Amino acid sequence: MDSYTATTRPRTPRPRTAPVGPAGTRPRGSAGAHPRTPAPPRTLPPHTVFAERLLAVLSGERPVHWMLGHTVGEAYEQLVHLAPATPLRSLGPRPVLRRCSVQLDRHRTAMEAFASIATGRRVRAMAFRLELGADQRWRCAAVELDGLGVAARHP
Numbered sequence: 001m002d003s004y005t006a007t008t009r010p011r012t013p014r015p016r017t018a019p020v021g022p023a024g025t026r027p028r029g030s031a032g033a034h035p036r037t038p039a040p041p042r043t044l045p046p047h048t049v050f051a052e053r054l055l056a057v058l059s060g061e062r063p064v065h066w067m068l069g070h071t072v073g074e075a076y077e078q079l080v081h082l083a084p085a086t087p088l089r090s091l092g093p094r095p096v097l098r099r100c101s102v103q104l105d106r107h108r109t110a111m112e113a114f115a116s117i118a119t120g121r122r123v124r125a126m127a128f129r130l131e132l133g134a135d136q137r138w139r140c141a142a143v144e145l146d147g148l149g150v151a152a153r154h155p
Contacts, residue, residue, distance in 0.1 A: 046138040047102040047113040050130055054079075054143060055117060058126075059095045060086035067140065072131060075140045087145055092120040108132070110141075 044052075053070065056062040057079060064083045067076060088095045100115040109132045117124045129142040 045102070046130060047111060048097070048100050050128060050138065050140055051097050051100045051113065051115040051126070054126060054128060054140070055088060055095055055097055055115075057083055058086065058145065059088040059090070059119075061094075070139055071141070072133070072139045073141045075128075075142055078143045082143065082145060088117060088119055088124060088126075090119040095119040095124075098123065111138075 050070070053062075053067060057064055057067055060083075064076075064079050067079055071079070096118045098116045098118050100113060102111045102113045104111045111130045113128050113130065115126045115128075117126060125146050127144045127147070128140055130138045131141045133139055
């Protein structure tokens with residue numbers, strides 16, 4: 001027989017203790033922590049995405065042609081007339097989308113959106129229409145700024 005004999009003894013779990021730190025802080029590392037699964041990326045609703053896109057174009061941050069694949073009908077022409085004047089450009093901080101509301105039609109194929117935009121001390125109004133295409137993508141079909149249509153601003 002060998003001089004070494006294996007003895008087994010029952011293992012008792014060691015108590016887990018958190019590292020000592022200031023009161024109210026969480027321990028660092030994986031001691032007692034469960035692995036976290038990353039949260040899925042939050043997608044914004046289409047009217048908010050388009051409000052941000054229109055704001056970028058009308059403030060001069062992006063060129064008009066950036067909206068080419070995202071417009072239908074007269075919307076692109078409306079942007080071509082509005083954008084050169086950069087009506088939403090601010091002398092102070094970058095213009096910010098404050099609020100964007102939407103009303104869907106009963107078939108859920110079109111929506112009318114209204115956005116308020118802070119440009120320095122001023123608050124501007126922007127309205128636009130989105131239409132759902134056959135490819136299930138939303139596209140901008142009309143744009144108005146401060147309640148004035150393009151025809152009213154550019155005779």
